[in-house]
Amino acid sequence: MKRIAIYPGSFDPITNGHLDIINRASKLFDEVIILVAYNKEKKARFSAEDRVSMIKESISKFKNVSVDSYSGLTMEYAKNKGAIALIRGIRVVSDFEYEWQLAAANEYVDPNIEMVFLMSHQETTFISSSTIDELYFNGVDISPLVPKVVLEFYKKINK
Numbered sequence: 001m002k003r004i005a006i007y008p009g010s011f012d013p014i015t016n017g018h019l020d021i022i023n024r025a026s027k028l029f030d031e032v033i034i035l036v037a038y039n040k041e042k043k044a045r046f047s048a049e050d051r052v053s054m055i056k057e058s059i060s061k062f063k064n065v066s067v068d069s070y071s072g073l074t075m076e077y078a079k080n081k082g083a084i085a086l087i088r089g090i091r092v093v094s095d096f097e098y099e100w101q102l103a104a105a106n107e108y109v110d111p112n113i114e115m116v117f118l119m120s121h122q123e124t125t126f127i128s129s130s131t132i133d134e135l136y137f138n139g140v141d142i143s144p145l146v147p148k149v150v151l152e153f154y155k156k157i158n159k
Contacts, residue, residue, distance in 0.1 A: 004085075005083060005116065009034075010037060010044065011051050011054075011129070013051065015128070015132055016124060016145055017128075019147065020121055025116075028116070031065075032066075034065065034066070035077060046157075048069045052068075087116050087118060089117075090120065102115075132146060
């Protein structure tokens, strides 16, 4: 049986912190699906299609990682794909509180899908999509923090 994991998130945009989690998850599971989830509560900087495109280019070196998008319940998507786990990255203590509540809700929906938490490496703990946005639009060089393709997309919207 193939061990499939889903790594859901908004990925608006994907960062090197996300890629670190993807790299580590790809070693733990036979298949990892990056799921660009639509969150009506969040105003996305990039369209879902653009985010999928950025991720596809960023994960091309991983043979067992793919990307998809979905607007429904993540647990339903995971069940439909036969996933055994959801991957979540934890950067700081405040992330844990949010993730704990999410894990409880997900367990209620399907207790057979495990939540797997991967701690960010110290050098990526401050990287979040909103921080990337703020730094970029205030003239800070974000190139060490994001894949090259993300810079290209920012330059397109900054014209």
